[in-house]
Amino acid sequence: MTKPLLQLALDHTDLPAALRTAKALKNHVDIIEAGTILCLCEGLQAVEMLRELCPYKILVADLKVADAGETLALEAFQAGANWMTVICAAPLATVIKAHDVAKTYQGEIQIELFGNWTMQDARDWHAAGIRQAIYHRGRDAQASGQTWGQQDLDRMKQLSDIGLRLSVTGGITPADLPLFRDIDVQAFIAGRALSDATQPAQVAQAFHQQISAIWGATA
Amino acid sequence: MTKPLLQLALDHTDLPAALRTAKALKNHVDIIEAGTILCLCEGLQAVEMLRELCPYKILVADLKVADAGETLALEAFQAGANWMTVICAAPLATVIKAHDVAKTYQGEIQIELFGNWTMQDARDWHAAGIRQAIYHRGRDAQASGQTWGQQDLDRMKQLSDIGLRLSVTGGITPADLPLFRDIDVQAFIAGRALSDATQPAQVAQAFHQQISAIWGATA
Numbered sequence: 001m002t003k004p005l006l007q008l009a010l011d012h013t014d015l016p017a018a019l020r021t022a023k024a025l026k027n028h029v030d031i032i033e034a035g036t037i038l039c040l041c042e043g044l045q046a047v048e049m050l051r052e053l054c055p056y057k058i059l060v061a062d063l064k065v066a067d068a069g070e071t072l073a074l075e076a077f078q079a080g081a082n083w084m085t086v087i088c089a090a091p092l093a094t095v096i097k098a099h100d101v102a103k104t105y106q107g108e109i110q111i112e113l114f115g116n117w118t119m120q121d122a123r124d125w126h127a128a129g130i131r132q133a134i135y136h137r138g139r140d141a142q143a144s145g146q147t148w149g150q151q152d153l154d155r156m157k158q159l160s161d162i163g164l165r166l167s168v169t170g171g172i173t174p175a176d177l178p179l180f181r182d183i184d185v186q187a188f189i190a191g192r193a194l195s196d197a198t199q200p201a202q203v204a205q206a207f208h209q210q211i212s213a214i215w216g217a218t219a
Numbered sequence: 220m221t222k223p224l225l226q227l228a229l230d231h232t233d234l235p236a237a238l239r240t241a242k243a244l245k246n247h248v249d250i251i252e253a254g255t256i257l258c259l260c261e262g263l264q265a266v267e268m269l270r271e272l273c274p275y276k277i278l279v280a281d282l283k284v285a286d287a288g289e290t291l292a293l294e295a296f297q298a299g300a301n302w303m304t305v306i307c308a309a310p311l312a313t314v315i316k317a318h319d320v321a322k323t324y325q326g327e328i329q330i331e332l333f334g335n336w337t338m339q340d341a342r343d344w345h346a347a348g349i350r351q352a353i354y355h356r357g358r359d360a361q362a363s364g365q366t367w368g369q370q371d372l373d374r375m376k377q378l379s380d381i382g383l384r385l386s387v388t389g390g391i392t393p394a395d396l397p398l399f400r401d402i403d404v405q406a407f408i409a410g411r412a413l414s415d416a417t418q419p420a421q422v423a424q425a426f427h428q429q430i431s432a433i434w435g436a437t438a
Contacts, residue, residue: 011287013294037287041294043262064285066306066333067355068230068256075232075260087285089308089334093363114285115308116335136286144312 001184003215006207007060007167009191010050011035015042019049021195026054028204029194031187033060034081044079051080058082064112066090069098077105085110085134088117096128103129110134110167119158126163132186133159137170148179160184174206181214220403222434225426226279226386228410229269230254234261238268240414245273247423248413250406252279253300263298270299277301283331285309288317296324304329304353307336315347322348329353329386338377345382351405352378356389367398379403393422393429400433 008029012018034046061081076084110132169189197203227248231237253265280300284291295303329351388408416422
């Protein structure tokens with residue numbers, strides 16, 4: 001099991017604010033994400049400007065693509081993304097087209113798990129070459145009181161066993177990390193826990209310390 | 220059954236091209252849609268500029284929202300949208316939050332049906348106040364040869380019976396319309412059938428003639 005990375009999700013509605021947060025935190029995280037809100041509000045110039053700001057970071061375009069997999073993957077990878085998200089509700093044809101483009105850019109597609117999906121879907125994605133998925137507690141689900149439960153952890157374990165590395169997101173704080181000790185976690189994604197913190201670098205540090213304490217200091 | 224409307228989907232990757240198409244066709248269609256591709260590439264300025272160009276048309280922001288329903292609905296309706304799409308994979312909490320914002324703008328939420336969803340989901344959406352859904356043959360599914368079948372038509376009829384007005388999309392041409400004569404269709408959505416035509420206004424005219432021939436000249 002490799003050591004999980006820390007991903008900063010930028011879900012600002014305006015680009016200057018997102019860039020300010022990225023600038024303040026880029027040396028404290030492993031992955032930068034142009035969130036769906038940011039991309040919808042400001043367009044893919046958000047990905048371009050984050051690439052310019054962070055030339056050597058892993059950069060995620062969280063587009064939650066449902067259709068037009070080829071067109072959107074071309075746009076995202078040309079803008080500088082390393083990874084792009086496709087929503088689980090997308091037809092398999094869309095996943096395959098996006099993955100084909102990703103390969104030509106040495107990029108990867110991440111399947112974003114929301115709503116109804118099955119372990120057979122997960123096996124189909126894996127058979128199509130996909131190696132990453134994002135396990136979610138949605139912002140709205142979270143606000144309505146839905147917490148991480150044993151069922152989530154069991155499903156994550158099954159997804160790991162299929163061969164999908166998982167990024168985990170949804171109001172995660174350093175205190176939550178021990179929950180996931182048996183899962184093959186690619187990254188923990190934190191948005192407002194980092195960007196809204198009064199001392200964001202210290203929160204990032206707390207994530208890294210907790211990750212090292214649980215998964216070991218070296219990968 | 221009311222007479223279906225004709226919706227122009229703008230799925231360009233750049234805004235100037237989308238605006239040129241909108242300008243050429245706005246008097247030949249009933250609804251203008253800022254497509255997902257356009258919004259992701261260019262941001263919500265696309266909705267703002269289409270609102271400016273077409274002050275009195277119904278304007279759809281096809282954001283396929285999966286989370287952050289309140290934030291994205293506020294952004295879309297403030298930018299001038301009348302209707303905004305939410306993907307069926309979104310948690311019900313997201314649908315409800317988006318719908319609450321829509322109401323304050325006299326707007327509507329359309330549920331975009333992709334992948335796995337159930338008739339119970341549809342009943343839940345209706346119970347939450349939703350009155351519209353979009354029935355899809357995805358661009359990639361279409362390219363991989365998937366056609367409209369009796370199963371699609373049966374599911375559309377069931378959705379109509381639940382109380383959801385349907386917009387239908389996915390490579391539709393005027394010749395396809397008789398297939399849908401028993402469905403309560405809100406709109407037929409045409410993208411490239413209109414925007415890539417050598418005589419787009421004539422294609423729009425052919426849609427309107429076919430709609431009138433099937434559903435009657437008056438609403």
